[in-house]
Amino acid sequence: MLNMFEVIETNDMIDKDLLDVRTITIGIGLLDCIDTDLNKLCKNIYDKITSTAKDLVRVGDEISKDFGVPIVNKRISVTPIALVGGSACKTKEDFVQIAKTLDKAAKDLGVNFLGGYSAIVSKGITAADRLLIESIPQAMNETDFICSSVNLGSTKTGLNMDAVRLMGKIVKDTAIMTADRDSIGCAKLVVFCNAPDDNPFMAGAFHGVTEADAIINVGVSGPGVVRAALKRAEGENFEVLCETIKKTAFKITRVGQLVAREASKRLGIPFGIIDLSLAPTPSVGDSVAEILEEIGLERVGAPGTTAALALLNDQVKKGGVMASSYVGGLSGAFIPVSEDQGMIDAVNAGALTLEKLEAMTCVCSVGLDMIAIPGDTSEETIAGIIADEAAIGMINQKTTAVRLIPVIGKGEGEVVEFGGLLGYAPIMPVNGFSCEKFVNRGGRIPAPIHSFKN
């Protein structure tokens, strides 16, 4: 029978250390909505999403109440829209109409984000892909809850440098188009290499074509819980440190597994995966940076940061895979700047630079995330940063992502406020030397030698 200390431990995790289930995300396949008539297509999309996910918010709230654990977000991911809209959309504006339809569906359902305004162009760009990508700035400007992602490389295919160059421009254009709101459009736009098909976290969630018609993916979080556990292991050696992280990750993931199973049962939709990412929020104590500091760094960015993050990421995965048979998505530690108070403090203290963050992305589960850069950064430089990050993903057979916000009208040292989960960020300096000739070469970077395993 359960004992009191176990019950108190669980409730302390929830009440004091901010343990939560970050998101229940329903992935919905939209391929069966395809029609050559745009209005018909939009109606099909709206009907399918609103019927499949009609009970999502209610069921999420019920599960939260049953177990006394917060379920912060209820979200939807859909088939990459470039695939769905290809036969109906002849102009950028046609794609924007789909974005608005998705936005309306998200609002009517009461979910807080819908991801999948996406294109998968790791090797080549179709006409529909190009139209969708070119429509992103307008779509991000004219919708509130839609998240967009573009996968432009993989270990198997190499890097599509035409797409890299194009996305440098699109990120900048999105910033310009949403300049009146501190370029917030870019906070909903992420560029990937090796994007997973089943990621429940935004802005990069989409429902891959390898997936079933509808699927439940759950993202669990809890950096505060790991930090609290490590506080009790202060001064211990690495073996104890790793064991502590692993056990904590196991416990956190089990909660996610329970919620996922319940959500699947109550919604009548199959369970897909648990994504056991430590996802910080701007709340004090809900920080990945603070875990790294607890491990022994004065500030994130100090020498040793990459090693500390590597062990954290690995132990989180090891604890998680024991707790759930279906672990997927990104799974590991997220290191967004604006969403993590410890990261913001480290930038302000001069401890953390863009280059150090890039090194950290070699060993964490994502990439350069929610980083505000000066508004006058050129689109070529943004493309160069994307290329660097994608190359890390391609060579290391891992997912990498870039979510940069060039804040129009603001420069280094100024602060940009996004509000809510997106937080605020000091604008970080970018290396001013040019990569223009490099990113303008055009074509593809071939797949690395170790991808030829057949």
Next chain:
Amino acid sequence: MNKVIITVVGKDTVGIIARVCTYLADNKINILDISQTIVSGYFNMMMITDMENATVKFTKVVEDLDVLGDEIGVKIKAQKEEIFKSMHRL
């Protein structure tokens, strides 16, 4: 069996257990086990209960106990047992 764990945490005062038990009895919720301790003046109690024959819905119990907790000046939570078993039992 429909096991629900009720926890009460807060400053110790007269009649906490009585008030909670009365509520449970009134609503036909059976108590299977109670453990209780006081750490530096703070009252910690855990009850394992069975709601199989309860006359009210679980969500109502959560709300009622929350209100009752506010009246007594303690924090009362009711949670289905599975969250604890998932976390602490293989």
